[in-house]
Amino acid sequence: MLPVELYRGEDALRRDREAVLRRSWQFVGHVQMLAGAGDYIADVVGGAPVVVVRKTDGELSAFHNVCRHRAGALVADGQGNCGEAFTCRYHGWRYALDGRLRSAVDFGKAAGFDPRQYGLFPIRVETWRGLVFVNLDLAAEPLSDLVAPLAARWPEDQSALPLVEKRTHQIACNWKTYVENYLEGYHIERVHPEFDSDVVVAEYRTEVVGEVVFAAAPPRDASVYGGVWGWLWPNLGVNVYRHGYMMERMTALGPSMTRLDYFYFYKPERKAELVDMLKFSDLVTAQDLQVCEEVQRNLEVGVYQGGVLSPKHEVGVAWFQDRIAERLGLPTPPKLTAVA
Structure with missing residues (x-):
């Protein structure tokens, strides 16, 4: 696990901004x-x-x-x-x-x-595909390198779909606290019990390809999900639906404050479906906000000094922490190894 000090305080935020966020797409x-x-x-x-x-x-x-x-x-x-x-x-x-x-x-x-x-x-x-990215690092690798794994899993070019909805939420936690929650499905059964009506939660898996973390679970027959959930280093979620997609940007506002911006691109003729999906999305977001804020509160108390990551469920979290450590010039965090 990363040192707890990296999730709190102005110095941790400054290091994240200088070494990670300003040097990434x-x-x-x-x-x-x-x-x-x-x-x-x-x-x-x-x-x-x-x-x-x-x-x-x-x-x-x-x-x-x-x-x-x-x-x-x-x-x-x-x-x-x-x-x-x-x-x-x-x-x-x-x-x-x-x-x-x-x-x-x-x-x-x-x-x-x-x-x-x-x-x-x-x-x-x-x-x-119509999505605009910036990078403050003039010597950065091209954007195409970052998105190549996503392009392979998401072959349909949906760049012509209109932006039909934009929603913003604020959450009282460090941006990395929220990202790590996003990168694992270990919590879904307990935090998002309604999710099992859309996908088979028991078969939820994560996989790291390049600098993209993919999550997959078989969709139910009536599900609106298109089977692709991706996350691009260091703070962008991508949800692909059957009739559109959503980009979720995770912005560090302060050491313990994060803004979530949701951009929904969808077929206008499927408006009724979108309305139902937005209600479900708001529910899931509210559930995530609660647990992430509880985690952040405990990180700042000083009792918790680090735990362990599941090699079965938290592969994406482990990879993310390794990348953060690399950017900050820190040793790779120790982790458990899966056994047969």
Whole structure:
């Protein structure tokens, strides 16, 4: 198990953001949200404000959402359209959509000031099946490497499905506490008893392929699930249904606070089915929130100093903890070995 100290405190959050979240591909939305020139998505990745924009040539570019003058924000968090240029909300400096400084408004003449040296700080942006990802690490491996295992298990390209619902929840726990809950089905029988009506919980299994953790359980005849549950390192869940899919982003807001953003892409003609599924999803989320908050409370008391992981049910959790340790420069956590 990872040291308990990694699940609490500002220092643990800082290390996660610097070593993990800012050096990984992070989902921020869909190209549907960036339909026209000047359309942008502004979000926070690993504590760093970022913005993705559609340029006039139709391509996407992405930057830190920070003006080069005195660190003002270019745009407010959320979605919008900035026209042909970003205009800093603080002092009005204007930037082309490719990041070049167009105008330091009424700055005055200054010896040695070269506007060409004050373009926006770039970040990586790539798309896969309409899904938009950013990475603050300019030397990161391509997004295609990360999603390759998911593409193999999910051959149907559903990028044309509309975004029909977006829901957000906050949970009082460390982001890793929630991720680890997501990566195992050991708790389902007790925490989510209703789940067995959709899938055969007794046959729930997890498998790690590349940097994707897959979960699978045979669906019941009336189930809406399409048989693919995936999780992409380090904080993105993917649920594939028979008539759509959902992306679940897990964002660290603080040492003991996480935001869950659910993006539902679904066939409009199956609206009634979606309504029922959303009710079930809300129930499952509420159940997970309760147990994760209870776990976090106990992690912060100081009595619990580590346990053991099941080699049968918690393979994904063990892999996740190994990757966290690797990124933080820590020894690989000890674990039990399965026996026949």
